[in-house]
Amino acid sequence: MEQDPSIELSDEKIREQLDLLVQDTVFRSSKRSIEFLRYVVDQTLKGSADQIKERTIGVEVFGRAPSYDTNMDHVVRTAAIELRKRLAIYYGEEKHRSEIRMSLVPGSYVPHFTLPTQPLPPEPEVAPEPAASAAPTTIATAQAEGSVPPPEPTPAATISAASHRRSLFFGLGLAVLVILSGVAYGRFHAQATQDIFWRPILDSPGSVLLAVGDVPNGPPTPSPTADNQDASLPTLQATAAPTVPFADMVTIASVVGTLESHGKKVLIRRESVSSFSDLREGPAVLIGAFNNEWSLRLTNQLRYTLALDAEKHLIYIKDTKNPTSRAWSWGTDQPKVHKHGGPALHDFALISRIWNSDTGHVVIVIGGLYTYGTQAAGEFLTDPNLVQSIVKSAPLDDAHRNLQIVLGTTVTDDTPGPPKVLAVSVE
Structure with a gap:
């Protein structure tokens, strides 16, 4: 059984990656993004991810009163938008592709940590008791963010069940590839548009x-x-x-x-x-x-x-x-x-x-x-x-x-x- 790559995401490694992020030029100019990221990472590593809420961040990070009106004061939402942008810029650079990735879980302020994408491990011809940990990192990430994992076969699984599982893994892998390709194209296309605006000066x-x-x-x-x-x-x-x-x-x-x-x-x-x-x-x-x-x-x-x-x-x-x-x-x-x-x-x-x-x-x-x-x-x-x-x-x-x-x-x-x-x- 192959070891699940996620167990390599130790607290020590995550904190080392955090230090790399906040010391990079992408983050050094934004004290607000640094404080936001440090807070949510620290809370998660302490086991208090369920306490990471908009009001809590507003009070603990931005000094708001405990009773402040989150509908009127959007400081946390605005800071989260800025943080997501800076993370996207950071990981968009080739030199950071091999590092532990940090992101905010969609719809929340809780950080999510993943290893760099790894190649798909070979699938055995017949696997009566497949281990869920053998799934590639991209699949594990998709499940962590809300997708429904495939049902495990019973011990009486047949070769056709294994073939079905391989097809399912292939389909999921292909879907992830298509999504990532779309994201990459969108980012490249947006970057190219920005360059067009500045082109008269750049040329x-x-x-x-x-x-x-x-x-x-x-x-x-x-x-x-x-x-x-x-x-x-x-x-x-x-x-x-x-x-x-x-x-x-x-x-x-x-x-x-x-x-x-x-x-x-x-x-x-x-x-x-x-x-x-x-x-x-x-x-x-x-x-x-x-x-x-x-x-x-x-x-x-x-x-x-x-x-x-x-x-x-x-x-x-x-x-x-x-x-x-x-x-x-x-x-x-x-x-x-x-x-x-x-x-x-x-x-x-x-x-x-x-x-x-x-x-x-x-x-x-x-x-x-x-x-x-x-x-x-x-x-x-x-x-x-x-x-x-x-x-x-x-x-x-x-x-x-x-x-x-x-x-x-x-x-x-x-x-x-x-x-x-x-x-x-x-x-």
Whole structure:
């Protein structure tokens, strides 16, 4: 009888794999994902997997009060989505294929551990008393996640019963292969779609300029020379900030990681010291909206623009085909931090991929009305599955057409939720 591979999943080996995961670059930038994964793995190894619930995680990991409302506060669900994505990215790399795999059981927050897929062991011609442990790892995994195992034959089993069992194992193995092939194709196709969005920059020679907004002190003011305030360009403050908002730093890290993974060198500069001559030297990525003058200037002639309504104390994304709408707005006089139990905050972001005929290069603008929107936009552009969602709405492969994406995000406890596509424009 062949030993079941699952018994090799000792606590020691699982903890060693956990250390490998949290020390990898995929996880190091997310303290939230690290704490979440450490907690659920530790609870499972202690035999308390049945205690891993949304409320328990919210209290033990994220410091919520025991009576907090899980219907209003989605911190655990949002963190679980992020953790699943990071695990998928980690195990999607070839160098990690031979490691113990960790995942979250579908529909729960309980971790599941499996060995790397092993070859199917040979089936004997006649097996009167087959051992369930002889099933391949892929079959054992499928059973652990809810599939119904085949019934065991009685001691009086005949050769036809063994043949039936072999056919059943073959069928299950083939089904698993088809499923894994579909998952692999979906991941590859989504990754290819993300690459198409970035292709105009990736195919350009030389380095990429990443200009970070550094204008402090809140929203801009209306242009004093404009006759019509609704059509005015916001005017930024003249001084530069010594620091960069945390959300902008998260977006910078995501974008730099995506570009450098394709071999592109990135030059990071403050927007205030980036000139038109710099933009003429090669492609550029602009981080920030109302804190980045280049973002305001380069999107001004497109369908979706960054606008200011001083009378209503709003900054907003303006649709030139519906100029009176203020649906995508942020109140400049509203609280900037979401408090537990308070009304939900909604931020919006504008992503623009612009073919700039003046510079002869592509410029990508990533900016939210507030910092939450900027972070959500950065997450969107560096997640292959999210970029895949706009394929039917936009021809990503035409670099000479201007592409714009309007996103929305709901803020919970100072953390932006998953970005949602609200509008797409191609000109």
